[in-house]
Amino acid sequence: MFNNLAVCQAVLNALPDATFLKDENYRLVFLNRRACELFGKTAEELIGQTALDGLDALLVSHIQERDRQVMETGEPVEYEERVSGQDNQITTFMVRSSRILLNAQPYILISLNDISVLRESEAQTRYLAYHDILTGLHNRTALYEDLNHVVVPGGTSGQTGGLLMLMDLDGFKNINDTYGHQAGDFVLCEFARRLQHVVPEESLVARMGGDEFALLIRGDLPRQDAELLCRKIVKQTQSPFTITGASPFVTVSVGVIQIAESDTTAGELMRKADAALYEAKRKGKNVHCFYSESLDASLTSKRRMEKALASALSRNVGISCAYQPLVRASDKTIIGVEALARWEDPVLGEVSPVQFVPLAEETGLIIPLGKFILRQACREMRRWDALSVSVNVSPIQLRDGAFARMVLELLVEEDFPPQRLELELTETAIMNSDANSKDQLIALRLAGVRISLDDFGTGYSSLSLLKDIVVDSVKIDRSFVQFVTQLKDTAAIVTAVSNLGVKLNLQVIAEGVETVEQQQFLVDAGCTQLQGFLFSKPLTQENLGHLLDGDGTDYHSTNAKEG
Structure with missing residues (x-):
């Protein structure tokens, strides 16, 4: 036997796996070099032993x-064993x-064969497949897999109900834009931690x-109980998310659906929860x-x-511009x-x-x-050299990093002078704009484009805004103009804004003018431009x-809608 073992020894020693022989009494009679290294003893010390010393009793019994x-x-058999070493490290x-x-x-x-690394x-790999790397929470895949276990076509899941919530952080993009993505990642992780703190333990x-x-x-x-949980989740965003040098706030919107027996697909549940979130x-x-x-x-x-x-x-079909003088x-x-943007759809009609x-x-x-709308307005108004053209700008447009470049390139393409264009933004949009947005406004003004504050007076920092942001005009909101001859407080506000505008060399525009009495008050108050049904409703280019x-047509109408 030992001659045969001697013949095999060279081959067995070359194997990468720890390899050994046991006799009919289950005692070692041969070990290769890798086995000796694994057991931490020489072959002479191990021959005749069972090599089970120091192992857990349950593991010994299993072997x-x-x-x-x-x-x-x-x-032959093949199986896995997990062995705890002296340092309590588990080897598989x-x-x-x-x-x-x-x-x-x-x-x-x-x-x-040590397969611990494998x-x-x-x-x-399994963890990454079912977890979000940044927050450590489960991911979309894990949620859908669990949802598929909760709802089974035909209602055979045997589940007794449940709850699905979708949550969206409002204002999160501003944190990324203002403080950087590292700060944004911190807010996400902190919200995840706060969320786990208030939800039931068995929740996903x-x-x-x-x-x-x-x-x-x-x-x-x-x-x-679901209502109470929603309030707890909302409360988690009422404390600031403290980062270096700042403590920004975000809010959270929550859409909830209580799972019923009639809900039979994960996709249907998600759709309904998304509708609630919307x-x-x-x-x-x-x-x-x-x-x-x-x-x-x-x-x-x-x-x-x-x-x-x-x-x-x-398809450039159905969208058009109306123009209010x-x-x-x-x-x-x-x-x-x-x-003003207009849309008429063949099915939906005039929207x-x-x-x-x-x-x-x-x-x-x-x-x-x-x-x-910007291109259409510039193209259709190009022939009237004496007219300025005002176009409304959404906060979403302003946050687009290419907005200023787009405007200036379009003006060149349409051969429209920048000095004739005025971009109208609400004061709230400007107050909430980031540094990049303000840089874009500065670039546009340097190119000759004028900036107007629309709906002025409806925000929360109107007067201070005028000294902090360089603009060319302010447009007093129609909600003030409507009662300017009836309410003393409203009249005082309009007069104050008009006087301030004059002192700051701004054009002061009043919108929504409908009566001669309103017109006279606004002129006396110092408004420089007026707009409203008293003068004209929004018109097509032809009208x-x-x-x-001056063809004599009356375009005054209080039946048309401004906007």
């Missing part, structure tokens, strides 16, 4: 049972055991991507909303409108126009800007829509031409 199985049946071995005959005597040939890699908390999070709770949760965001900040069937009809309508608007923009207050001469402009902002379509040519 002995496998050895007996191989010896008695002759069937792949054990391969088979019976062989040497000199007509049975022996067990065993090889041990198993750790597989565990890491997931980050869906960006600033979107989700929560899945299995089992029945009464409506009042409604929560529409209502304001730090708002939660539960799904109801009425939301579906509203969401379906909005999606139909979104699809139609995207199609209209891509601005007159000089002193003599009522038309000196400019405000370009109000009150409907499609906010939708465009929510969906990102405001970028192509704004560019289309504007008739008005400018």
Whole structure:
């Protein structure tokens, strides 16, 4: 036997795995070099031993049972064992055991392959497949997998209800833009930590991507408990997220659906939760909303409108401009126009800007829509050299890093002088703009484009804004003009803004002028330009031409809608 072992020794020593032989008494009779290294002893010290000293009793029992199985049946086995070392580090071995005959005597040939790195890699791969790297929360894949276990087609899941929440951090983009992505990552991680602190222990908390999070709770949760949980989640954003040199705030919108037996697909649940989230965001900040069937009809309508608007923009069909004149207050001469977006769809009919402009902002379509209106206005107004053209700008457009470049390139393409263009932004949009947005406004003004504060007086820092931001004009909101001859406080505000505008060399525009009494008050108060139905409703390019040519047509109307 030993001659045969001597012959095999050179081959066995060359194997990368720890390899050894046990006799019929389960004692070692041969070990290769790798086995000696693994056990930390010489072959002489190990021969005749079982090599089971120091192992856990349960593990010893398991190994002995496998050895007996191989010896008695002759069937080879392959299995994994996890062994704890002296430093409590776990090593995973792949054990391969088979019976062989040497000199007509049975022996067990065993090889041990350390697969710890492989198993750790597989565990890491599994972890990454189901977890978000940044926050450590579960990810979208994990959520959908759990949802598929909660809802089964045909209602055979046996589950007794549950709750799905979708959450979106409002204002998160401003943190990234203002403080950098590292600060944004900190806010995401901190919100994840706060979220885990208030949700039930058995919940699945997931980050869906960006600033979107989700929560899945299995089992029945009464409506009042769900309401309480929503309030706890909202409360987590009421404390600032302290970063180096700043303590920014964010708010959270929450959409909730209580899972019912009729919910049979994960996609359907997500769609309903998303509809609730959409409604929560529409209502304001730090708002939660539960799904109801009425939301579906509203969401379906909005999606139909979104699809139609995207199609209209891509085909340049149905989108047009209307132009409402601005007159000089002193003599009522038309000196400019405000370009207003209009949309008529073959199926939806004439869609109000009150409907499609906010939708465009929510969906990102405001970028192509704004560019289309700007180009159309410049192209159609080019022939009237004496008229300025005002175009409204959304905060979303202003945050686009290429906005200023786009405007200036378009003016060159349309051969439209920058000095004739005025961009109208709400004071809230400018107050919430980041450094990059303000740099873009400065670049536009240096090129000759004028900047106007629209809806002035409706924000929260109007007067201080005038001294901090260089603008060319302010437009007093129609809500003030409407009551300027009826309410003393409103009259005082309009007069103060007008006087301040004059002192700061600004044009002061009053919009929504409908009566001669309003006109006279605004002129006396110092407004330099007026706009409203008293002078003209919004007009097509053709009708504007008739008005400018003085064809006698009356374009005054209080039945048309401004905007």
